Each structure stands twice: as structure tokens, then as C-alpha cells.
Amino acid sequence: MAKTITILGSTGSIGVQALEVARLRGFDVLALTAHSNTRIIKEQILEFKPKYVAMSDPAAALELKAAISGSGTEVLCGTEGICECAAQKADTVLNGIVGMAGLEPTLSAIEAGNEVALANKETLVAAGALVMKRAAEKKVKILPVDSEHSAIFQVLEGCNSYKEIKRLILTASGGPFFGKTKEELRNVTLEQALNHPNWSMGAKITVDSATMINKGLELIEAVWLFNVRPEQVDILVHRQSIVHSMVEYVDNSVLAQLGVPDMRLPIQYALTYPERTECPAPELDLSLGEALTFVKPDEDTFRGIALCREAISKGGLYPAIANSANEAANLLFREKKIGFLQIAEFVEKALGKIPSKQSYNLEDVLETDRVTRRFVSELTR
Ligand code: NAD
Numbered sequence: 417m418a419k420t421i422t423i424l425g426s427t428g429s430i431g432v433q434a435l436e437v438a439r440l441r442g443f444d445v446l447a448l449t450a451h452s453n454t455r456i457i458k459e460q461i462l463e464f465k466p467k468y469v470a471m472s473d474p475a476a477a478l479e480l481k482a483a484i485s486g487s488g489t490e491v492l493c494g495t496e497g498i499c500e501c502a503a504q505k506a507d508t509v510l511n512g513i514v515g516m517a518g519l520e521p522t523l524s525a526i527e528a529g530n531e532v533a534l535a536n537k538e539t540l541v542a543a544g545a546l547v548m549k550r551a552a553e554k555k556v557k558i559l560p561v562d563s564e565h566s567a568i569f570q571v572l573e574g575c576n577s578y579k580e581i582k583r584l585i586l587t588a589s590g591g592p593f594f595g596k597t598k599e600e601l602r603n604v605t606l607e608q609a610l611n612h613p614n615w616s617m618g619a620k621i622t623v624d625s626a627t628m629i630n631k632g633l634e635l636i637e638a639v640w641l642f643n644v645r646p647e648q649v650d651i652l653v654h655r656q657s658i659v660h661s662m663v664e665y666v667d668n669s670v671l672a673q674l675g676v677p678d679m680r681l682p683i684q685y686a687l688t689y690p691e692r693t694e695c696p697a698p699e700l701d702l703s704l705g706e707a708l709t710f711v712k713p714d715e716d717t718f719r720g721i722a723l724c725r726e727a728i729s730k731g732g733l734y735p736a737i738a739n740s741a742n743e744a745a746n747l748l749f750r751e752k753k754i755g756f757l758q759i760a761e762f763v764e765k766a767l768g769k770i771p772s773k774q775s776y777n778l779e780d781v782l783e784t785d786r787v788t789r790r791f792v793s794e795l796t797r
């Protein structure tokens with residue numbers, strides 16, 4: 417399949433795996449973007465020869481420009497440069513940027529009429545109404561990359577109408593701290609939080625998986641992607657990460673997608689959709705006899721799920737507030753400035769203090785992001 421793709425966040429965990437898929441499938445790479453990692457992106461430029469690259473960090477853009485001069489690749493800079501890359505005509509723009517920084521590039525891709533393969537869940541959490549409305553107006557497909565949403569998307573391929581969905585069941589690995597009490601979580605370290613049992617991912621999402629707010633963010637992501645109500649999304653802890661999520665239909669039939677935990681599968685499906693091709697993700701061997709288990713999450717201990725459910729139920733800018741507060745608190749924890757349990761505490765405080773409004777535009781979301789980050793940083797003073 418000949419295809420031209422752009423990868424935003426190409427130096428990250430998702431970006432590198434997306435390029436592996438591009439290499440195997442022989443896709444043309446039109447543009448690549450990253451924050452500051454010039455070492456990795458330089459290698460990627462040499463191999464994939466994109467027409468454009470953008471670095472959000474201006475110093476990194478300057479350094480890269482000097483390093484690759486004469487290569488034929490144009491180097492752009494800042495959020496504007498990334499948005500410009502996202503807007504170049506491509507078959508698919510894969511967004512593997514981490515955090516709110518992915519929102520404007522997602523909108524730029526949609527504005528340009530580019531299909532979006534979305535790993536950057538924060539885009540939908542912060543501004544789902546805006547993004548989905550614009551995508552519908554521009555008739556642009558948003559293809560999920562997050563493994564749970566890819567699973568649901570795959571299951572729904574056989575669905576007659578989304579009205580036949582009774583509920584979605586998102587599975588969660590439970591992260592490194594499954595089964596721990598609040599007291600036991602008080603003094604857990606960053607190193608312990610980064611030690612995920614099943615997935616190797618970037619630092620921010622790995623900490624989000626440890627707090628389980630990742631599943632709360634995914635609940636909000638599912639509401640927007642599949643047009644369901646928050647109370648139609650259930651969560652089950654499934655320690656083996658084999659069943660990637662399920663759909664229960666109105667007739668009580670439950671359909672699931674299974675596979676080994678390997679992001680190359682959902683990444684490739686989003687890039688080759690609606691076709692399927694061989695994939696480097698290993699085969700699933702159920703004959704090995706590993707038991708598949710499902711239990712309800714402990715939402716009193718892992719508060720992030722309930723906070724996100726509350727935020728999306730209230731609507732408006734509340735999910736954006738939860739997302740920005742979490743981004744800020746997650747970073748403070750990674751900088752070892754706050755304890756593990758304070759992450760959810762800060763999200764809760766922000767939800768109780770920062771004003772929301774029911775309908776919003778992009779500037780409202782960006783302003784709410786600034787206000788929320790300021791609020792969270794002041795909590796540590
Ligand atoms: P990562 O930290 O490994 O990579 C992030 C990428 O974004 C890097 O290329 C980085 O240069 C770029 N970036 C960082 N800050 C930026 C900024 N301010 N402006 C522009 N670019 C910036 O993260 P990841 O684990 O690959 O996750 C990326 C996204 O995919 C996240 O939204 C995450 O929740 C989602 N996701 C990841 C996985 C996974 O397995 N890693 C699974 C599901 C969903």
C-alpha cells in the first residue's frame with residue numbers, strides 16, 4: 417500500500433514504533449516533529465528523508481538546521497512549525513505528541529483535511545467537543561491508536577449503528593501498584609511508578625498508568641470517539657493486558673479484541689485502515705494456559721478514575737481542567753517535588769477551584785490550561 421504519512425512526536429515511544437511500521441510497509445514520510453531530541457530525529461531524517469521537520473524547542477531547531485544543512489529537509493520551529501507540518505497534505509497524520517501540546521497540531525491536521533491517527537489522548541480529553549465537531553465538519557476520520565480504543569474501534573467495525581452499543585468495557589492493566597492500599601502508596605518512589613508490568617511507554621503515561629488516571633483519561637477519550645455517555649463506559653482491571661477492551665451490545669453479546677501487548681498492532685491498524693497486513697507484533701498463543709482475569713478497579717485508592725468520570729459528566733471545561741492539573745502534577749512528581757498521592761489530590765483541588773463554562777473555543781481551553789498549571793504550581797509553595 418503506497419501511503420504518505422506525517423508523524424508528530426517521532427522521537428517518542430509511539431513515534432519510534434510508528435516509524436518501524438512505516439519502514440516495514442514502505443510508507444513515504446512527509447514530515448516529522450519532536451520537542452528537543454536532535455540526536456534521534458537526525459537519524460530519522462537520514463533514513464526517511466522527510467520534506468519537513470519541526471522542533472518545538474527553538475534552540476534544538478537551530479542546532480538541527482545547522483546539522484542537516486544541505487540535506488533537502490526544511491527545519492521549522494515551535495508550535496507553529498509543528499502545526500505547519502501537520503497541515504501538509506498527507507494521507508494520515510499520526511499524532512504521538514505527549515500532552516496538551518498535541519491539541520493545536522491535531523486541529524491543524526483536521527483543518528487541512530488530513531486523516532488523523534490519534535495516540536495523543538490529551539487532545540480529546542481537553543477539547544473533545546471542539547475536535548470532534550471540526551473533524552465531522554471537515555469529514556476527517558479520527559482513527560484511535562490507544563490500544564483500548566483501537567480494540568473498541570475494531571470490534572465496532574461489525575456494528576450496524578452505534579445505537580446498538582449498551583456499554584464499552586475498557587480494560588486496565590492496573591499498573592505497578594495494583595492491590596496496594598492508600599497507606600502503602602504514600603511513599604512509593606518515581607522508580608517504582610515507572611516500572612510498568614506490561615507496557616514500555618513514555619514517562620508521563622507510565623506515571624498516569626500507576627495513578628490509573630490514564631484509565632480516567634481514556635474513559636473521556638472513549639466518550640468522544642464513540643459518542644457514548646460517561647455512564648456507558650465501565651472499567652475492569654485485567655492484569656494480563658491480552659483483552660484490550662470490549663463492547664457489550666444491547667442484546668448482551670460481548671465482543672472483544674485480543675492480542676499480545678504490543679503497540680505496533682494498533683499503530684499499524686490506524687495506518688493501514690481499513691486493510692490488515694502482517695505485523696511485527698508477536699502471535700497470541702492462548703494455548704499456553706495463562707488465565708485471563710477481570711476485577712473491578714479500586715476507585716477509592718486510585719482516585720483518578722472517579723475524578724475523570726466526574727469531570728466528563730459535568731462537561732464543559734472540567735475535563736480540560738482535570739487534564740491540565742494532571743499534566744502539571746504528574747511532572748511535579750517526576751521532578752520529585754511532590755508525593756504520589758498528591759497527583760490526584762491536586763487534580764481534585766483544581767476541579768473544585770478553576771471555573772468552567774459549558775461551551776468553549778480553543779482560546780478558552782488554552783487559557784484554562786495556563787490558569788490550571790499556575791494553580792497547581794502554587795499548591796506546592
Ligand atoms: P513520549 O514521551 O515517549 O514521546 C512524546 C513525543 O512528543 C516525543 O517525540 C517528544 O519530543 C514530543 N513532545 C514532547 N513535548 C512536546 C511539546 N511540548 N511539543 C511538541 N512535541 C513534544 O510519549 P509516548 O509514550 O510516545 O506517548 C505519546 C502519546 O501517546 C501520549 O498522549 C500517550 O498518552 C499516548 N499513548 C502512548 C502509548 C505508549 O505505548 N507509549 C500507548 C497509548 C497511548
Ligand code: MG
Pocket residue numbers: 562563564634
Ligand atoms: Mg491505553
